[in-house]
Amino acid sequence: MYIILLGPPGAGKGTQSRRLAQEYNLKIISTGDIFREEIRKESELGKKVKKYLEAGLLVPDHIVIELVKSIIRYPECSLGVIFDGFPRTIKQAEELDRLLSNCNRKVDIAINIEISDEDVIKRNTYRRVCINCGRVYHLIFDPPKTSDICDFCGGKLIQRKDDKEDVIRKRLEVYRQWTRPIIQYYSEKNILVNIDGTKNIDEVYNQIKTVIEKRVKS
Ligand code: ADP
Ligand code: AMP
Numbered sequence: 590m591y592i593i594l595l596g597p598p599g600a601g602k603g604t605q606s607r608r609l610a611q612e613y614n615l616k617i618i619s620t621g622d623i624f625r626e627e628i629r630k631e632s633e634l635g636k637k638v639k640k641y642l643e644a645g646l647l648v649p650d651h652i653v654i655e656l657v658k659s660i661i662r663y664p665e666c667s668l669g670v671i672f673d674g675f676p677r678t679i680k681q682a683e684e685l686d687r688l689l690s691n692c693n694r695k696v697d698i699a700i701n702i703e704i705s706d707e708d709v710i711k712r713n714t715y716r717r718v719c720i721n722c723g724r725v726y727h728l729i730f731d732p733p734k735t736s737d738i739c740d741f742c743g744g745k746l747i748q749r750k751d752d753k754e755d756v757i758r759k760r761l762e763v764y765r766q767w768t769r770p771i772i773q774y775y776s777e778k779n780i781l782v783n784i785d786g787t788k789n790i791d792e793v794y795n796q797i798k799t800v801i802e803k804r805v806k807s
Contacts, residue, residue: 590615590669591694592801593676595771596702598760599712600786601793603725605702606673608794613801616665619673620653622723623660625749645751645759647677647767654684661688677768682775698804699775700797702786706761713757717746731790 590613594602603619610617624642627635634656641648657675660666676682689695704712715728717737721744726733733739737746751760775781782800786793 590698590801590805591672591689591696592670593672593696593699593775594674594702595699595768595775596786597704597706597709597764597768598757599709599716600702600704601712601790602673602702604731604790605794605797606671607724609797609801610671612798613669615669615671616663617671617673618657618660618666618675620648620656620675620677621673623656624648643750643756645756645763647763650678650680650684653677653681657681657685658688667692676771679770679774682771696775696778696780698801699771699781700800701772701775701781701783702793703783704786708787709761710754710757713752713760714754716749716752718749719744720747721745 592609592615594600594606596602603622606617606619609615621642624635624638628639628642629635634652637652638648647653653675661670672685676685685696711729712727715730717726717728717733718724719726719739719742722739722742724739724741725731726739726746733746738744739746751757772781784793784796784800788796
């Protein structure tokens with residue numbers, strides 16, 4: 590199964606994709622996580638994309654598409670993938686369709702997690718991420734047991750550089766301009782499902798599970 594999680598920054602795509610990947614044994618392709626890791630390693634790719642992430646701008650399509658092209662070939666992707674943060678432009682969505690159709694596959698479902706602009710600011714401002722395992726917390730809605738320490742691996746929790754209010758607002762603007770049109774793209778293909786992302790993490794998860802299981806049965 591090939592599932593896309595859509596939604597503005599902070600909608601809960603990363604949080605939900607981790608749970609879903611475990612339950613349905615799917616590989617996660619999170620382009621944002623990959624870019625952050627490459628920046629941390631100071632790789633060539635990391636050096637190329639750093640300025641875009643720090644400014645809250647999109648990494649150019651050709652770089653993102655090359656990256657996804659190289660990962661999707663991995664054998665573990667043949668069992669199914671959850672895409673988190675990809676595609677983010679119509680061009681990326683079209684390229685993904687092409688890549689999948691080359692191996693007789695297709696996007697099965699695009700799940701659009703909806704939250705308000707006010708929630709976008711609240712979710713991102715109080716997000717904290719483990720520098721070691723990448724697990725995501727929220728200081729109010731999903732806090733770690735011990736402040737600044739990851740419950741799972743004991744790693745240090747940090748705030749993403751792009752989770753400062755001015756950059757969050759820029760990311761929201763970029764989302765509106767470039768990414769929101771993808772909702773229509775998948776709606777026209779009859780594979781779009783809207784989910785109320787304002788509920789708590791478990792409730793959002795249950796809504797998504799219901800949608801996936803309905804799709805599996807049909
Ligand atoms: P995205 O991957 O869409 O940017 P994340 O999964 O990183 O979003 O979630 C953004 C922040 O909101 C994190 O701090 C996370 O803990 C928190 N969060 C995620 N889902 C919910 C929810 N349903 N209710 C409250 N907070 C949530
Ligand atoms: P995310 O972790 O999904 O919030 O992404 C963080 C940042 O990585 C974005 O603000 C972009 O700079 C970059 N990025 C991640 N995925 C993409 C993508 N599919 N296309 C362009 N830029 C991306």
